[in-house]
Each structure stands twice: as structure tokens, then as C-alpha cells.
Amino acid sequence: MAMLLRLLGRRLAALPLMILGVTLLVFVVLQFAPGDRAVAALGEGASPEALDKYRQDNGLNDPLFIQYFAYLGKMLTLNFGNTLPPARPITEVISQAFPLTLQLTFVGVIIAVILSLVFGVLAALYRDTWVDQIVRVFSIAAIATPSFWLGILLIQWFALGTDSIFPSGGMADPSEGFGGWLRSIALPALALAIPVSASLIRVVRTSMVEELDRDYVRTAIGNGVPYREVVSRNVLRNALVTPVTVLGLRIGYLLGGAVVIEMIFSLPGMGQLILNGITNKDTNLVQGVVLVISVTFVLVNILVDLLYLLINPRIRTV
Numbered sequence: 001m002a003m004l005l006r007l008l009g010r011r012l013a014a015l016p017l018m019i020l021g022v023t024l025l026v027f028v029v030l031q032f033a034p035g036d037r038a039v040a041a042l043g044e045g046a047s048p049e050a051l052d053k054y055r056q057d058n059g060l061n062d063p064l065f066i067q068y069f070a071y072l073g074k075m076l077t078l079n080f081g082n083t084l085p086p087a088r089p090i091t092e093v094i095s096q097a098f099p100l101t102l103q104l105t106f107v108g109v110i111i112a113v114i115l116s117l118v119f120g121v122l123a124a125l126y127r128d129t130w131v132d133q134i135v136r137v138f139s140i141a142a143i144a145t146p147s148f149w150l151g152i153l154l155i156q157w158f159a160l161g162t163d164s165i166f167p168s169g170g171m172a173d174p175s176e177g178f179g180g181w182l183r184s185i186a187l188p189a190l191a192l193a194i195p196v197s198a199s200l201i202r203v204v205r206t207s208m209v210e211e212l213d214r215d216y217v218r219t220a221i222g223n224g225v226p227y228r229e230v231v232s233r234n235v236l237r238n239a240l241v242t243p244v245t246v247l248g249l250r251i252g253y254l255l256g257g258a259v260v261i262e263m264i265f266s267l268p269g270m271g272q273l274i275l276n277g278i279t280n281k282d283t284n285l286v287q288g289v290v291l292v293i294s295v296t297f298v299l300v301n302i303l304v305d306l307l308y309l310l311i312n313p314r315i316r317t318v
Contacts, residue, residue: 011302015295022294023075023287027068030283040281041084071287080288084280090288093273098292100171100269104192104258107185109251111193112200116243119197120204121236127209135201142198147257151191151264158187169266188265192257196250203246207239241308248304252297259293 038054039046046054055061059070074081080090123135159168166187172180211217212235220230262271270289277285 011305015298015302018298019291019295020072022291023072024068026287026290027071030286031064031067033278033281035281037281037283075287075291081284083285084282090285093285094270094288094292097269097273100267101255101258101262101271101293102296104185104189104261104267104269105251105254107189108192108196108254108258109247111189112197112250112254113247115193115197116200116204120201120243121208123201123205124208124212124239125231127205132205135205139198139201142194145195147191147195148260148264150194151188151261154187154191155265169264171267188258188261188267191264192254192261195257196254200243200246200250203243204239207242208235211235211239244304244308248301248308251300251304255293255297 036051037058037060038051042050042054059067062070078091080094082089083093119135119138123132126132155168158164159166165183167184170184172184212231217230217235220234221227258269259271259274261267262269263275270293273285273289276282277289
């Protein structure tokens with residue numbers, strides 16, 4: 001327990017520096033993006049006097065470092081400002097969109113973990129057989145398949161036609177219950193999970209093969225311990241250390257991929273907010289969305305580090 005607390009303390013201590021780096025990077029990139037925020041807010045027909053007044057009122061004429069520290073001060077108080085007209089509090093907009101992105105990412109992680117464990121373990125247990133070869137072909141093909149293209153294929157295969165059970169886009173109305181929610185999120189989550197599961201399958205297979213070749217497995221089997229018990233109780237647990245670490249890194253891909261998948265399936269999540277913010281030169285909106293996603297990614301990786309330590313208590317440093 002003491003080790004877990006020390007690890008958690010180190011990760012939380014580094015969190016402010018990570019957030020500071022993210023805010024600085026996003027701020028600099030958006031400052032050099034084409035377009036004028038004043039024109040985006042007031043329209044192309046705004047007079048020069050109105051544009052100058054907007055820039056003055058919003059500090060757009062200040063030096064960049066002053067703008068950055070003003071922006072950083074607002075971030076510390078979770079004051080992301082308002083969207084461009086029609087103005088709405090950005091915290092309210094994000095609070096409505098972020099749960100959908102989390103749901104999509106969570107379901108994608110569950111699917112990716114299930115696929116990687118099932119196929120990775122099967123490929124390791126039946127290595128160099130036709131089962132292993134089929135799993136290898138599937139993983140290579142899935143890795144090479146972009147999630148957005150896979151999403152389009154899934155729509156064509158399962159969502160078009162009068163007898164299809166999956167919608168081609170949009171989120172189910174709450175009145176449809178769990179079944180409606182599951183149908184609306186199944187295809188986008190599958191498109192998001194398959195490329196990630198393919199890379200995890202290879203990691204799980206490699207880790208399982210390495211563990212199966214260790215001396216303790218042969219010793220346990222030689223002493224009469226059933227092979228299935230050795231695999232489920234010892235081999236699988238030891239082999240999960242590396243895949244858990246890789247999964248933590250892949251969650252960032254899932255969050256980023258969710259933004260693209262949401263656009264393909266017309267889901268009103270963070271992807272729609274980012275697209276609107278970039279299109280309308282809404283700097284505040286883009287900064288708020290990217291910051292929330294970045295902090296979520298960092299927090300998830302902290303949880304993965306803790307899980308990594310729980311799986312293998314012999315590890316002293318992560």
C-alpha cells in the first residue's frame with residue numbers, strides 16, 4: 001500500500017507540469033493558426049472600429065506572454081470562457097459532450113481488451129498452428145486498417161437498409177433504454193477498438209509465449225499441476241504486465257480516435273466541439289476541449305501505472 005501511495009504521489013506531483021506543457025503547446029499552435037478571432041466572432045461585415053474594440057476588450061492586442069498568463073489564470077479556475085456567438089459557457093458545452101466521448105472510449109477499451117485477450121491467448125496456446133496463422137493475418141490486416149475507413153465500412157455493412165438493427169449515426173434517445181444506447185454505440189466503438197486490439201493481440205501473444213517457455217511452467221506441469229491451472233493462475237497474470245502498459249498508451253489513441261469516429265457517426269461528442277472550434281476560430285473552445293482530453297489521458301495513465309504495480313508487486317519503479 002505504501003508503494004502505491006508513493007507512486008500515486010509522484011504521478012500527481014508531475015500532473016501540474018504536464019498540464020502546463022499542454023496549455024502552452026495548445027496556446028502557441030492556435031495563435032499561429034490562420035484566421036482572425038475577432039472576424040470569426042463579429043462576422044466578415046464588421047466594421048474596423050468594432051473589430052478593434054473586440055480585440056481590445058478581449059486582450060488580443062496584448063503581448064503573447066500576457067495573453068498566455070491570462071489564459072492560464074482562467075484555466076486554473078476552470079473558467080474556459082464562452083463560445084463565439086451564440087455565446088454559451090464552454091464548461092456547459094463540454095459537460096454535455098464529454099460523457100459521450102467517455103462512453104465511446106470506455107466501450108472501445110472493453111472491446112479491445114476482450115478481443116486481444118481471446119485471440120492473443122489462443123494464438124499463444126496454439127502457436128505455429130493454423131489458429132496462430134489466422135490470428136496473425138487478422139492482426140496485421142486490422143493494424144493496417146484506419147479506424148475512420150473501418151467505420152464507413154461498418155455503416156455500409158450493418159447500418160444501411162430497412163432491416164438493419166444498427167443506426168448509421170446519432171445517439172439513441174434516452175427513452176430507448178439500454179438497448180437503444182448499445183445499438184447506437186456498438187458500431188463506432190467497434191471501429192475504434194479493432195485497430196487497437198490488433199496491436200494488443202501481438203503483445204499478448206508474445207508475452208504469453210515468453211511465459212509459457214519459462215522453467216517454472218515446466219516444473220509445475222512436471223509436479224502434476226494441471227496445465228489449464230498453470231496457465232490461468234500464473235502464466236496469464238505474469239503475461240499481462242506488458243499488455244497493460246501498452247494499453248495505457250493506446251488509450252490516448254482511443255481518445256483521439258474517438259474524436260474522428262464521432263464525426264463519421266454524427267455523435268455529439270468532443271469531436272464535434274473541436275471541429276466547430278477550429279472551423280470558427282474559437283480559440284477558447286479548442287483550448288478547453290484539448291485540455292480536458294489531455295488531463296483525462298494523464299489521469300488514465302496514472303491509473304494504468306497503479307494497475308501495473310498491482311499485477312506485478314515485484315516492480316519497484318515505474
